[in-house]
Amino acid sequence: MSWMAKLYATYEAGIRLDLDGEEPLMPISHSIQNAHIHLTLNEAGQLLRAEAVEKMAVMLPATEKSAGRTSNEAPHALADKLQYVAADYLAFGGIKKSYYAGYQQQLRGWCQSPFNHPKAEAVLRYIEKGRVIADLVDQGVVFLDEAGKLLQRWSGDDVPRLFKSLPKQSGITDQGAALVCWSVEISREPESRSWVDPDLQQSWVDYQASQGSDTGLCYITGQQLPLATSHPAKLRHSGDGAKLVSANDERGFTFRGRFHHSNESAAIGFDVTQKAHNALRWLINRQGFRNGEQVWVCWAVSGKPIPEVTVSSLEWHLDDLAIQEPTPPESNHNQPPAILHSRNLGAQFAHQLNRYLAGYRAKLHPTDEIVILGLDSATPGRMSIIYYREFLAEAFLNRLHDWHLHFSWYQRHTQTQPVEGRKKAKKVTIWPVASPAPKKIAETIYGSRLDEALKKKVIERIMPCLIDRRPLPEDLMRLAVKRVSNRVGYPSDEWWRWEQDLGITCALYRGYCYRHPNPNQQKEFSMALEEDNHTRDYLYGRLLALAERIEEVALSISGENRTTMAARLMQRFANHPYTTWRTLELSLQPYMQRLQVSRTGFLVIQKRELDQILSCFTSADFSSDKPLRGEFLLGYHCQRLALRNKKADPDQTTESTQIS
Numbered sequence: 001m002s003w004m005a006k007l008y009a010t011y012e013a014g015i016r017l018d019l020d021g022e023e024p025l026m027p028i029s030h031s032i033q034n035a036h037i038h039l040t041l042n043e044a045g046q047l048l049r050a051e052a053v054e055k056m057a058v059m060l061p062a063t064e065k066s067a068g069r070t071s072n073e074a075p076h077a078l079a080d081k082l083q084y085v086a087a088d089y090l091a092f093g094g095i096k097k098s099y100y101a102g103y104q105q106q107l108r109g110w111c112q113s114p115f116n117h118p119k120a121e122a123v124l125r126y127i128e129k130g131r132v133i134a135d136l137v138d139q140g141v142v143f144l145d146e147a148g149k150l151l152q153r154w155s156g157d158d159v160p161r162l163f164k165s166l167p168k169q170s171g172i173t174d175q176g177a178a179l180v181c182w183s184v185e186i187s188r189e190p191e192s193r194s195w196v197d198p199d200l201q202q203s204w205v206d207y208q209a210s211q212g213s214d215t216g217l218c219y220i221t222g223q224q225l226p227l228a229t230s231h232p233a234k235l236r237h238s239g240d241g242a243k244l245v246s247a248n249d250e251r252g253f254t255f256r257g258r259f260h261h262s263n264e265s266a267a268i269g270f271d272v273t274q275k276a277h278n279a280l281r282w283l284i285n286r287q288g289f290r291n292g293e294q295v296w297v298c299w300a301v302s303g304k305p306i307p308e309v310t311v312s313s314l315e316w317h318l319d320d321l322a323i324q325e326p327t328p329p330e331s332n333h334n335q336p337p338a339i340l341h342s343r344n345l346g347a348q349f350a351h352q353l354n355r356y357l358a359g360y361r362a363k364l365h366p367t368d369e370i371v372i373l374g375l376d377s378a379t380p381g382r383m384s385i386i387y388y389r390e391f392l393a394e395a396f397l398n399r400l401h402d403w404h405l406h407f408s409w410y411q412r413h414t415q416t417q418p419v420e421g422r423k424k425a426k427k428v429t430i431w432p433v434a435s436p437a438p439k440k441i442a443e444t445i446y447g448s449r450l451d452e453a454l455k456k457k458v459i460e461r462i463m464p465c466l467i468d469r470r471p472l473p474e475d476l477m478r479l480a481v482k483r484v485s486n487r488v489g490y491p492s493d494e495w496w497r498w499e500q501d502l503g504i505t506c507a508l509y510r511g512y513c514y515r516h517p518n519p520n521q522q523k524e525f526s527m528a529l530e531e532d533n534h535t536r537d538y539l540y541g542r543l544l545a546l547a548e549r550i551e552e553v554a555l556s557i558s559g560e561n562r563t564t565m566a567a568r569l570m571q572r573f574a575n576h577p578y579t580t581w582r583t584l585e586l587s588l589q590p591y592m593q594r595l596q597v598s599r600t601g602f603l604v605i606q607k608r609e610l611d612q613i614l615s616c617f618t619s620a621d622f623s624s625d626k627p628l629r630g631e632f633l634l635g636y637h638c639q640r641l642a643l644r645n646k647k648a649d650p651d652q653t654t655e656s657t658q659i660s
Contacts (some may be wrong), residue, residue, distance in 0.1 A: 001048055001220055001268075002273070002388075003371070003385060003388055004245075004268070004276045004291075004389065004611070005220050005221075005276075006225075006272070006369065006371045007222075007275075007276035007277070007279040007280050007283075008220060008272050008276045008279070009285070009301050010279045010299065010301050010303065010371075011025060011275035011278060012275070012643075013301060013302055014282065014303050014422045016303075017303045017575065018105045019081070019586060022245070023282070023285065025278055025279065025282050026278045026282065027201050027202070027273065028205060028224075028271060028274035028275060028278065028279075029061060029062060029063070029064075029067075029204060029205050029208045030059050030061055030062055030201065030204075030236055030278075031059070031060060031062040031066070031067045031076070031232065031234060032057055032058070032059055032078065032088070032238045032281070033057070033059075033060055033179055033234075033238055034055040034056065034057055034058075034059060034179065034239070035055075035056045035057075035058045035079065035179045035180070035181040035195075036052060036053060036054075036055065036162060036165045036166060036167075036178035036179050036180075037050065037051070037052055037053065037082075037136065037141060037162070037178050037179070037180045037181070038050070038051050038052075038053050038056070038180075038181055038182075038183065038185075039126075039180055039181070039182055039183070040182075040183040040185065041122050041123065041126050041182065041183070041184050041185070042122070042170070042184070042185055043118060043122055043185070043186045043187070043232075044122070044125065044127040045122045045123070045124070045125025045129075046126070047126065047135050048137065048185065049139075049271075050136055050139035050141050050167070051139075052141050052160065052161040052162040052178075053142065053165075053270065054161060054164065054165050057238055058079060058181045058195035059195050059201075060076050060077070060078060060079040060080075060181070060195060061076065061077035061078050061079075061200075061201070061204035062076050062077065063075075063076070063077065063106070063208070064208075064213075064228060064229060064230050064270060065229075065230050065546045066538065066656075067228050067230070067232045067233065067234075068233040068243060068246075070241055070381065070546075071565070073097075073099045073102055073377055075099060075102045075103035075106050076103075077106060077107065077110060077120075077204055078107070078120060078123060078182060078194060078200075078204075078414060079180060079181040079182060079194070079195065080179060080180065080657075081105060081176065081179050081180070081297065082098075082132065082133065082136075082175065082176045082177070082179065082180060083096055083098060083099055083176040083177065083179050084099045084100060084102075084103040084457065085089075085100070085132055085180050085532060086098075086100065086127075086132035086133045086176075087104075087105060087130035087131075087132065088129065088130055088131055088132065088134060088174055089132075089133060091133070092133045092134075092137075092144065092149055092150050093147070093148075093149025093150050094136070094149075094150060094176045094609055095174055095176065096153070096174065096176055097173075098551055103127075104124075104127065104128065105584065107120065107123065107124050107127070108124060109544065110203075110204065111124050111205050112209050113210065114210075115203050115204075115207040115210065116203070116207040117192050117199065117200045117203040117204075118184070118186055118250055119182070119186070119197065119200050119326065120194075120200065120203070120204075120345070121185040122183070123182050123194075124183075124185045130312065131598075133150075133182075135159070137617045141162060141589055142162065142175050142178075143160065143162075143163075143175070148371065150174075150175045150176065151173075151175065152171070152173055152174070152175075152571055153171060153173065154171065155183045162175065162178060165178075166178060166630075171509045174440050181193075181194065181195055182194045185638070195492070196461060200485055206585065212289060212359055213226040213227060213228075213229065213270060214225060214226070214227050214229075215227065216264045216267045216604065217267055218267060218268055218269035218272055219266055219267055219268060220268055220269065220272045220276075221269060221272060223269070224304055225269035225270070225271065225272065226269065226270050226271070227267050227268065227269060227270060228268050228269065228272075228273045228274075228621065229272040229491070230453060230615055231243055231244070231245040231246065231268070231277065231464025232273070232277040232278075232281075233275050234281070234286045235277065235280055235281050235284060235375070235383070236284060236290070236293065236295055236375070240378070241380050242377040242380060242381055242382055242383035243381065243382065243383060244277075244375075244384075245268070245273065246381075246382065251627035253289070259496075278433070279513060280373075280467045282298075283297045283299050283365075284297055286475070288301065288309065288310070289308075289309075289311075290458055291311035291439065291452070291455060291456055292452040292455070292456060293373070293376060293377055293392060293452075294375070294376045294386075294456045294460075295374070295375045295376070296309070296310055296372070296373070296374050296375075296387070296459075296461070296463070297372075297373050297375075298310075298371070298372045299370070299371055300364065300368055300369065300371075300393070301369040302365075302368050303645060304363055304395070305360070305363065306360060306364070306366055306370060306393075307356075307357065307360055307397075307400060309372065309466065309467070310437060310438055310439070310466075311402065311437050311488070312411070312435055312436055312437040312440065312513055313353065313354055313408070313434045313435045314403045314411060314413060314432055314434040315437075316356055316453065321577050324538070325416060327330050338422075341648050348433075349405075349433040349527075350405055353401060353404055353405060357397050357400070357401055360393075360397060361393075361397060364393035364397075365393065366392060366394045367392055367393070368392070368393040369390060369392065369393075370390070370391045370392070370393055370396040371388075371389070371390055371391075372388070372389045372391075372463075372467055373385065373388055374386040374387030374388070374460070374463065376456065378609060387460070387463055387464075389467055389468070399466075399467055399468070399469055400466075401509075402469055403435065403465070403466045403467075403469075404434075404435040405435075406510070406511040406514040407435045407436065407472075407507045407508065407510065407511035408435045408510075408527070408651055409432055409434075409436060409504075409506045409507035409510055409637075410431045410433060410437075410503050410506075410527065410637070411431065411432055411433075411434045411495065411500070411501075411504065411507070411642065412429060412431060412433060412499045412500045412503050413429070413430050413431070413434075413501040414427055414428070414429050414430075415427070415428060415430060416428075416495075417631060422613070429496075431503075431641075433527065435507060436503075436504040436507055436508075438458075438462045438463065438466065438645050439455070439459065440463055440500075440504055441458070441476075441480075441504060441508065442454075442455045442458035442459055442462070443455075444480050444483070444484070444500075444501040444505060444508075445458060445476055445480045445483065445503040445583070446483075447483070448497070458476070461476065464474075465511075465515075469515070469589075471512065471514065471515040471516065471517050472512045476628060477509060477512045478510070478630075479506055479509050480504070480505040480508050480509075480630075481509065481572075481574075481629075481630040481633060483499070483501070483505075484501050484502050484505045484574075484633065485570055485571045485574040485633070486570070486571040487568075487570040487572075488563070488566050488567065488568055488570075488571070492563070502633065502636070502637060504634055505630070505633060506549065506634055506637050507584055508630075509527050509630035509631065509633060509634060510553055510630070510634065513525065513631075525631075525634055528638070529638040529639060529641075530635075533582065533635070534616045534617075536617070536621040536622075536624065536628075536629060537629045537630075537631035537632040537635065538578045538629045538631050538634065538635035539613055539616055539617055539621075539635065540573075540581070540614050540628055540632050540635070541628070541631070541632035541633060541634065541636035541637075541639065542635045542636065542638075542639040543581060543610070543613055543614075543638045543642040544570070544573055544584075544636050545587060545635075545637075545639035545643065546606060546609055546610055546613070546639065546642070547564075547565075547566045547581070547584045547585075548566035548567060549640070549643045550588055550591055550592065550595070550603075550606050551564040551565060551587075551588065552564055552590050552592045553595065553602060554591035554592075554595055555591075557595070557598055557599065558594065565583075565584060566584060569583065569584060572615075573628075574627060574628050574630075574632065575627050576625050576627075577627075577628055577632075578622065578623055578624060578625040579625055584607060608644075636652075
């Protein structure tokens, strides 16, 4: 139950924060629901206006039981469904059981207590007239069929707002499921909406506290407190019925003979569970990362700001390490930017990363507690904690620093830039040094169209690498390398996606080698072109980039716009480099002859580069046809980027194009 203790402490710290402009923490004994109908009354309980609204989220007073209700009777205190608030629900053919009696009795008990409120009293006066449905029909909010019963199917084209908002089951719309929220216009009170009135909220909290419940030892605080018998739901969104803590019946061998009552297993104070769940709901809405129904949230118990965990370092807006991509005239596809690859930008990135995190280190005390929590639900009614870690601030920031440093590489990114003298901004491609986000990693490994269940599993496996400094799973690294090597598997109009996935895969392989499970095989790769790296995989990657560049320039000169042979044979090259290189080398001959006439200087430089790389091979390495490891992508990518900055002889056309 450590997670609940931390959330309880977070709530107590959060209510002391200055949250100007942000959604505040929800008071206890309240719940979030989507309202469909808005009724406005006067102080005497007379209807002034009625309107249908499109799923407006409201904070309504709730009991311990109603906050986690599913299908059983459990009325909310004020705002609730027509099935509860309308005495004439059955008279108009309601298809479900009416719970008006319980709703009225509960509201009357509140209004007759010392903690009553004029808005609640006005609602009680109105609903006791017994014509809620009739008034809504008169106002054109609820609709009847020819028999005078609640309409279940809308056959026209102009669908009313209420029918648009309510869910359908087998094509049937139950208008009785519409939740009603109340406004009460009282003289000298500027705020009429009941769901934002702090006085009304406090009135209900005080009334609930006066009702009392069984007292016992709270396992969270260690104090004697009124114990909770039910725990809140609706953590991820207003329609979420899944619970983290549930023991709501004593039938069907729930406790398997071990306990007489659920409180013997885990007793939690009512105030504690309410505040802990409200804090978790607030954190999810404020800073949670959602992946379908899976949610990840990271926070400081003190409420101090911390870096976002599940994003790329690009979203941290570090100092500019982005390089704008030029548009070379001798190119048939978008090409990487001109980069000075004799300099390792990884060292500069590390410096800026340290400087960025130093800002958080100055705000956080080294002993501040940081909590990371992952949630998911296998069924609609049960939620589980799939990941939980507690850190001191210094250890947390160190883990975050290591992830972004070890898994950094050049990442393709598009942004808009204003153009002087033009109203419309232009899109430019930049290549910042950054680490990829877990979601992007999953899409790189399995494609952007992977289903949600698979994406959840991948992110669940990546998070321990990010937080616990564990090695990247080898199978994920291999799948990414295999997919990116199959360049022709990408549509011709999505070369940008391939380049994006290439940068992410290089980051994954670099991080995998940095944290290799075998310490003897751990290796750190520079982000500069390593001309002194003579490993077989790295050299073959450089050869592939040179072959691709020679053919690209030759095709551009002749005005041809088609995929290069190097791109088409990339996967085959990765599996059989020696035999495929022979094919590529022969296919380059006609292009070299074409360049001999118009781009002699360029060709001389490329041949010289080819000879230099070939001379670095040992005979056994070059003639071996065993598959290449992911390191060939690092050599390929670095060489490919470096070629953008190469220049031919002074009397020839420059190889790179300056940015205009």
